[in-house]
Amino acid sequence: MYITLPGETEFVTAGRFQRSEDRHGVATGRFVYGKRYLSREKAVPIDPIELKLSGKTYGTRLLKGIFGTLRDACPDHWGRRIIERHFDSPGPGELDYLLCSPDDRAGALGFGLNREPPAPRREFHRTMELGKLQEFADAIVKDEELPDGPNAQRAQEFMLEGTSMGGARPKAVVEDDDALWIAKFNRPDDKWNHAKFERAMLELARACGIDTAESKLATIGDRDALLVKRFDRERTESGYRRARMLSALTLLRAEDTHQDREKWSYVLLVEELRRISAQPKADAPELFKRMCFNALINNSDDHPRNHALIAMADDWKLSPAYDLIPSMPVSIEERFLALSCGDGGRLARASNLLTQYARFLLKADEARAIIDSMEQTVRERWYEIARKQGVSEKDCETISPAFTYEGFRLNPSESAVLG
Numbered sequence: 001m002y003i004t005l006p007g008e009t010e011f012v013t014a015g016r017f018q019r020s021e022d023r024h025g026v027a028t029g030r031f032v033y034g035k036r037y038l039s040r041e042k043a044v045p046i047d048p049i050e051l052k053l054s055g056k057t058y059g060t061r062l063l064k065g066i067f068g069t070l071r072d073a074c075p076d077h078w079g080r081r082i083i084e085r086h087f088d089s090p091g092p093g094e095l096d097y098l099l100c101s102p103d104d105r106a107g108a109l110g111f112g113l114n115r116e117p118p119a120p121r122r123e124f125h126r127t128m129e130l131g132k133l134q135e136f137a138d139a140i141v142k143d144e145e146l147p148d149g150p151n152a153q154r155a156q157e158f159m160l161e162g163t164s165m166g167g168a169r170p171k172a173v174v175e176d177d178d179a180l181w182i183a184k185f186n187r188p189d190d191k192w193n194h195a196k197f198e199r200a201m202l203e204l205a206r207a208c209g210i211d212t213a214e215s216k217l218a219t220i221g222d223r224d225a226l227l228v229k230r231f232d233r234e235r236t237e238s239g240y241r242r243a244r245m246l247s248a249l250t251l252l253r254a255e256d257t258h259q260d261r262e263k264w265s266y267v268l269l270v271e272e273l274r275r276i277s278a279q280p281k282a283d284a285p286e287l288f289k290r291m292c293f294n295a296l297i298n299n300s301d302d303h304p305r306n307h308a309l310i311a312m313a314d315d316w317k318l319s320p321a322y323d324l325i326p327s328m329p330v331s332i333e334e335r336f337l338a339l340s341c342g343d344g345g346r347l348a349r350a351s352n353l354l355t356q357y358a359r360f361l362l363k364a365d366e367a368r369a370i371i372d373s374m375e376q377t378v379r380e381r382w383y384e385i386a387r388k389q390g391v392s393e394k395d396c397e398t399i400s401p402a403f404t405y406e407g408f409r410l411n412p413s414e415s416a417v418l419g
């Protein structure tokens with residue numbers, strides 16, 4: 001395993017990861033830091049809780065033997081789908097996903113089979129190649145052969161470049177003169193313009209006082225894509241600095257499965273956040289705001305990979321907010337977040353959001369004031385901000401029920417009656 005140390009732009013070797021399976025198929029992962037790495041003045045832990053700097057061999061049987069911090073660096077649904085196209089039956093193994101994805105992955109880690117790290121990448125897709133990337137992404141969504149006829153192999157490789165970023169939506173990593181961006185493409189089968197709506201939600205969150213990732217819209221032919229600036233990269237003369245990154249899934253030591261859902265909780269997450277963050281007094285209330293915002297816009301896809309901590313230097317802090325999208329509500333009385341948000345579980349209701357305010361380092365009246373003001377901003381401004389970002393009248397109408405949620409202010413006792 002390789003890492004780009006704070007302030008640097010090139011990999012150094014951090015340690016060795018090994019994964020084995022016993023005859024029952026139970027996997028064990030082992031990680032040990034290299035002696036040379038431990039003796040470096042700038043050495044930093046790759047996970048400040050699970051893999052502290054020390055000479056011992058760490059072991060895990062969780063997550064198919066892959067430490068959480070490695071899983072965060074792995075491709076997710078979208079990237080896996082592309083990598084799988086490169087393998088014949090029985091398909092790639094867990095480590096193939098790590099080794100096949102290029103080093104534009106989230107965070108500061110890199111992987112390879114050699115003791116010495118590879119040279120850093122200097123070439124990225126440029127924004128002017130977005131058209132081609134979108135065309136390939138469409139083909140992958142439809143499970144078609146990639147276009148380009150005899151050059152299909154080249155097309156596959158071209159597309160592999162974006163695989164290491166997580167998430168399920170079609171995406172690629174592109175560079176312009178200022179920075180690296182994640183390009184998120186609209187899917188041909190989308191019911192509304194996701195790119196524009198996601199951009200509008202990032203702006204609406206900002207209007208609610210939330211720190212959000214920078215973004216801009218790009219038009220490719222007659223389609224839109226959202227470009228989100230990577231907050232885990234910092235451009236310098238000599239290349240890109242990289243921030244280490246830990247997802248909330250890793251902080252919660254949780255699996256991405258339904259069986260592990262009881263660990264998916266904002267209340268547990270804020271406990272971990274306060275332990276690791278160098279600025280808990282800012283980060284804990286910020287997480288509270290994001291939880292409330294998700295309830296107010298009906299973002300029920302707020303799963304733990306959609307929250308992260310980053311460390312550009314030694315200190316960890318909450319990353320800017322990203323991937324904010326309203327879902328079509330099923331009910332106007334009861335809605336649920338992906339993570340538990342109070343004593344009443346995942347119920348997205350003001351009374352529930354307020355039950356654990358102290359853990360978010362807030363006083364009761366501060367927590368109430370945050371909710372009141374965000375509710376007002378969302379209600380009064382969502383439409384204007386969406387239209388300003390070019391969301392069509394029709395799309396606004398389709399998604400408008402997400403913003404009019406009568407159940408938000410019901411008392412806990414009222415849910416039984418409505419339920």
Ligand SMILES: Nc1ncnc2c1ncn2[C@@H]1O[C@H](COP(=O)(O)OP(=O)(O)OP(=O)(O)O)[C@@H](O)[C@H]1O
Pocket residue numbers: 106165166167168169170182213228229230231232301305306308322323
């Ligand atoms: N601005 C950013 N800078 C760095 N990393 C980011 C940024 N935005 C997202 N990421 C990382 O990329 C992953 C995928 O991005 P995102 O969540 O926006 O995609 P998605 O496909 O919409 O996800 P989902 O499957 O949750 O719908 C995130 O889980 C996060 O690890």
Ligand SMILES: [Mg+2]
Pocket residue numbers: 167168305306323
């Ligand atoms: Mg996501």
